[in-house]
Amino acid sequence: MRRLLVLALLLTACGQTTPAAAPVEQKAITVQNCGRTLTFDQPPAKVVTGYQPSLETLLALGLQDKIVGRTAFEENGPDGFLPGQKAFYDAIPQISETIMLPQKEVMLAQGADFVIDNGQSSFDPAGGYATVDELQTAGAPVFVLGNWCSPEETLKSTVEQTFIDLRNLGIVFGVQDRAEKLIADLQAQLADVEKRVAGRPKVKVLATDGGTGPVTAYGGAGLMNQMIAKAGGENVLAATQADYSEFSVEQVAAANPEALLVIDYVVYDGKAAPTADKKAADVLGVAKNSPAATEKRVLPIPAAAAHPGYRNILAIVEMAKFLHPDAFV
Incomplete structure (x- = not known):
């Protein structure tokens, strides 16, 4: 009798319809x-x-x-x-x-x-x-x-x-997990650079896109100025509240840079652009008495690296190695 009662209860349960789960509302991103x-x-x-x-x-x-x-x-x-x-x-x-x-x-x-x-x-x-x-x-x-x-x-x-x-x-x-992993990797690279250049004298840097007068360069505002600082440099035009701008021959000569970062691209607006070597020669001719001119201390920087994006951090690492090579031995 007990077995029949249990069986009857089971059959009754199986015959019941389970209520459908309420649809989960998809949250907007x-x-x-x-x-x-x-x-x-x-x-x-x-x-x-x-x-x-x-x-x-x-x-x-x-x-x-x-x-x-x-x-x-x-x-x-x-x-x-x-x-x-x-x-x-x-x-x-x-x-x-x-x-x-x-x-x-x-x-x-x-x-x-x-x-x-x-x-x-x-x-x-x-x-x-x-x-x-x-x-x-x-x-x-x-x-x-x-x-x-x-x-x-x-x-x-x-x-x-x-x-x-x-x-x-x-x-x-x-892809939050993927993004966080990439962020952690880039932050680790920046932290490594910071550790290596800490306590070292800052190298006086002029970041330029060339010219013999006026000279196109980066002032003390914006992304490039930040990148120079992260790499252990000191932007010689930092006192000017400008980003990518034109500067007089007198300003560039007086800046007396120890190193030059040259924005590098081979094509602009469908036409061949001056090479990084040509732009460096022009600017060092303006700052001809500077340590950068004497030592010909120049690093080309791809134009893409001067714009926001993933490449910025990679460029900072390269800039730091250029400015403080002994720190990466």
Whole structure:
């Protein structure tokens, strides 16, 4: 009798319908960028990248399969790519013949759901480009690296913004673990540099893009100034509240640099650019009595490294090795 009762209870239980679990509401993905809240229902899957540092940053996060279009990157020639990234670059469709995003009609036709770049130039309607608002309306939120959201914000840019960008991109694409691992690696490299150059005399540095008068160089505001300091250098134009700007012959000669960082690219606006050697010779001719001229102490820096992105930290390591070689023996 007891067995029959148990069996009856089991059969009754099996006949009952288990209530369906309530659907779990998917939380929207949100991050802050340039004072805007970017919202996504799911990670982007059709990404367009602008100037090369934006592509490099996504590739460093392993997001190459998400990128459906990129701009051209010929400014540093075939040797201008970070290790292992050239093959990914070649596999992604090129949608612009320059480092800028394509014109408005072409850009909107991409059907992108995410656009990433290094500043506002490619969103200027005066240049025929789709604006940030137009892309947002088309379902393609814009993410600007380095907080280069305006000329004023560009002056305030710091190296630490790289980590903020990587963390936010990790959230957007659902690869937080990958992003945190990359951040930890880059922070470890910076900490190693800081430890090695600590206590050593700072090397007086002029970072320049050439010229014989005026001379194009980097002042005491912005990303390059931060990078020089992280590498154990002292920007000789730090007293000027400028970033990439023009300086007089008198200012450059009086700066008396001990070392020169030269922004290097082989193509600009489709035309051959002066070589790093030519630009260095011009600037050292202006600062002809400086220790940098006497010792011909020059390091070319790829132009991409002077813009926000993953490459910034790698460039700081190279700059530190150049300025303080004995610290890396």
